[in-house]
Amino acid sequence: MNATATSARVNDARFRARIREDVGCCENPVDEASLEEMTRLFRTQRRRDGHRKATSAWLDGPLDDWLANLDDGETELGGDDMAAIAVGMHETLSIRDALILSMITDEEACPKAQLMEFAARPQLSRSKRRMCELLSAAFEDEGITPDVERCQTGVMMLLDIARAVPTDLAVQPLAVVAYALWWMGDEHAILFAMHCLAIDDECSLASIVFSAINRGIRPAWCAC
Template identity: 60%
Template structure:
């Protein structure tokens, strides 16, 4: 009975904290204006810095509750620029020693830099092909929980990319739920390329090398 009451209370709290679509649209307009004023690189770096700090602290500690402003920043940021989404992916599947915050910020704010493109490709290729590189499952599951909280709290289209990153992380973990989550994402947005990639890879049995190690 106590567990049931706790679950009911938690559900009610989550319902009361849903983001208003108009508020997220207004935040998106602010993001656009800041990018026009400061330029994309500086604006994206400023947008990501504090939220990424909280995200990384949670990944390290196993905490999964994000500040409301952080959740909104990620929901809007991932919807507006995929480089922010990609930085979060790398924070989950690559350890902090090889990909610290400074590098994540580079990926988020300067995705078209030749050096950053090359470094991202190197990190992903090694992690995908080296069966000795095993993901930190606790870290990944903490990230998935945060991403799903953002997706649950945000309306379409702001929920799509958090859901797609959660699906991608499940696929990276070899979790069969990745297919269902990717399909759910595609039902919301059939043009979500990350979800389509996850769905196709999972259906064809393509997985990181560690899964067959």
């Protein structure tokens, strides 16, 4: 067995161990008062500057670090990045949706500028159209298969974020974990979806994942 194959298998084993470990786990190492202050700040900026400008400014730096990690297979995010992403996802689901696309596509198909537009200008017709195209292709085209390392890297970062914040802020990161695992064909997806719904039964993404799994709906590549 060559060294590359051994390394990939070890990484996969660690990933699966982490998935089993993190279902329902929460450590809350980030100061809650700081998160509350960040939430107030983001809301103030959105009222003052509007959704587009405030979201662009809020996400710009953290998204750079997030994308660099996805590209390099690194999972460590700074505390400020984790807090900003958690607060952002909780306050506006367009940030959550942009992060989903960053995991299931690559920079060629969906560069940072496009992700920023998804997050900051979700109501724009071209944003809706492009997001629909990317999600439909990922779901319907059996030739589009997950970039396993990219997805695993994103999941690991999201698990770190979910561990770092209070339960209410962990819901959206964990819902994206559920979606990514479903996209990867991982059986743990339903556990994360159920955990999200136990915290917040109105979490739409977790409901979608839970319903899809129960109905046997899978991405086209899974049928290959």
